[in-house]
Amino acid sequence: MSLLAINRFGGEAVYSQIARQLENEIQRFYQPGSYLPSEALLAQRFGVNRHTLRRAIEELMQSGLVERSHGKGTRVLDAPIDYTLGQNTRFTELLEAEGMTAVTRILRKLQIPARDGVAKRLGVPENTPVIWLETLRLVDERPYCVISHFVPLQRFPEMLDSYTGGSLHDFILSNYQVSLRRVESLVTATLPLGDDAGLLHMPQHQPVLRVKSVNVDVTTGVPLEYALTRFRADRIQLRICP
Amino acid sequence: MSLLAINRFGGEAVYSQIARQLENEIQRFYQPGSYLPSEALLAQRFGVNRHTLRRAIEELMQSGLVERSHGKGTRVLDAPIDYTLGQNTRFTELLEAEGMTAVTRILRKLQIPARDGVAKRLGVPENTPVIWLETLRLVDERPYCVISHFVPLQRFPEMLDSYTGGSLHDFILSNYQVSLRRVESLVTATLPLGDDAGLLHMPQHQPVLRVKSVNVDVTTGVPLEYALTRFRADRIQLRICP
DNA sequence: GTTATCGGCATGTCTAGATGAGTTTACTTG
DNA sequence: CAAGTAAACTCATCTAGACATGCCGATAAC
Numbered sequence A, B: 001m002s003l004l005a006i007n008r009f010g011g012e013a014v015y016s017q018i019a020r021q022l023e024n025e026i027q028r029f030y031q032p033g034s035y036l037p038s039e040a041l042l043a044q045r046f047g048v049n050r051h052t053l054r055r056a057i058e059e060l061m062q063s064g065l066v067e068r069s070h071g072k073g074t075r076v077l078d079a080p081i082d083y084t085l086g087q088n089t090r091f092t093e094l095l096e097a098e099g100m101t102a103v104t105r106i107l108r109k110l111q112i113p114a115r116d117g118v119a120k121r122l123g124v125p126e127n128t129p130v131i132w133l134e135t136l137r138l139v140d141e142r143p144y145c146v147i148s149h150f151v152p153l154q155r156f157p158e159m160l161d162s163y164t165g166g167s168l169h170d171f172i173l174s175n176y177q178v179s180l181r182r183v184e185s186l187v188t189a190t191l192p193l194g195d196d197a198g199l200l201h202m203p204q205h206q207p208v209l210r211v212k213s214v215n216v217d218v219t220t221g222v223p224l225e226y227a228l229t230r231f232r233a234d235r236i237q238l239r240i241c242p
Numbered sequence C: 001g002t003t004a005t006c007g008g009c010a011t012g013t014c015t016a017g018a019t020g021a022g023t024t025t026a027c028t029t030g
Numbered sequence D: 001c002a003a004g005t006a007a008a009c010t011c012a013t014c015t016a017g018a019c020a021t022g023c024c025g026a027t028a029a030c
Helices: A014-029 A039-046 A050-062 A091-097 A116-122 A168-176 A196-200 B014-029 B039-046 B050-062 B116-122 B168-176
Strands: A066-069 A073-076 A081-084 A102-113 A129-139 A142-152 A180-190 A208-217 A223-232 A236-240 B066-069 B073-076 B103-113 B129-139 B142-152 B180-190 B208-217 B223-232 B238-240
Touching: A014 A039, A014 A050, A039 A050, A050 A066, A116 A142, A116 A208, A116 A223, A142 A196, A168 A180, A168 A223, A180 A223, A180 B208, A196 A223, A208 A236, A208 B180, B014 B039, B014 B050, B039 B050, B050 B066, B116 B142, B116 B208, B116 B223, B168 B180, B168 B223, B180 B223
Parallel strands: A081 A236
Antiparallel strands: A066 A073, A102 A129, A129 A142, A142 A223, A180 A208, A180 B238, A208 A223, A236 B180, B066 B073, B103 B129, B129 B142, B142 B223, B180 B208, B208 B223
């Protein structure tokens, strides 16, 4: 274990040094899901007041490393998930490969006319009816992303009624015998809009990664799904391999 | 002016009530850029301890409403920009486009020992001397991204003195006859840290895209550069074509 | 066996005060 | 008048202590 020397005169705030030290220890010695020692204990160990220690832990919470719960303790969170963007990478598979369970919750299922962005990306005329499917994905009970899917209604007429959860791509594959392939992704970041912060259980001031992607029929190349995904930026890391 | 009644027994935290009250007053009576009364004054006005009032102001900072500066005061910020989808998507740029007509300004050029993250990605032992090059890129006078480059000192001994700007990859190519190839990128988003907000001329509460990338010698596959880029998220959109 | 209660321990909130450090203002001095 | 300096004002950090509130397991009552 490295020295836990807190330098009180070096200019750097004590709580900041403690935060760094704790971050280090967490990444080395703690399993996700395990609990930190209590604030009182940690304060004693570092030789600081409990308030100072709490300030340090607040830093760790900001960076999404730990989570406090009243009466229980401070829990170490999972490391951000590595999401490899490729042609066939699918969220569900990716997580199940890591031994995590992904749950998809349907938030909205509507028929709407395609506006410019959606119409353009799906390659259909404006006002063509499309299905707007809004889903929330959770991994081990914790929300990871909100996705707005847009698919042409004509192509998947029964989806409005019969899709009730699970992998959308699997649903399309088994009901329509069509495989999808990702052709392009646009990535940017914003602060969460609308209900996203609430749905993702995150503060309004922390950013989300927005990924726009178009999926085409793997055989014909026709665009069949346009998806706009908002990931909690502190829980996801996109890996791009050229 | 509305009543400023703080209910100390209603279950809601005092700081939270004050935050709400202040938010209300700010939106009604304060111009962006103006300063709030000092913490001591506000604490007196609400009849609470200064720490409690500071906690309330922290809430306001979290929601990006105000900004504190040491010694000056607490300033009301501009209303958050409404991110309309597609408004800024004209800035679409390829991540690969290194040779843009961008101006590169060198912020720092130092020799440091490689710490764990840098050492691991460059495949060198810890504390190996590396060059830490911090650059700011501007397009049309507007700051675009800040990049921290790390290259092994031993491999590029003269770079500390002779690199004075322009494309780093071109510099390496013409001085060392080595072409670089990007092997992987990790993308996430955070709020700007350190001086980044100031350098990028953006508010603290708007996110940056962080891209970690490793560049290797195109012939040998040896990692030669590790770069951590922070893009203004409102000016960039990464396009990923699998 | 099941339920209720209670105590110990965790985090959450609030107060009080001291000191440090950056910024601005006003005054003093040359 | 100008420059330098000191005071006053700002936020920043740290300490100390008190009490509230939520969680959980152990024990007691049913």
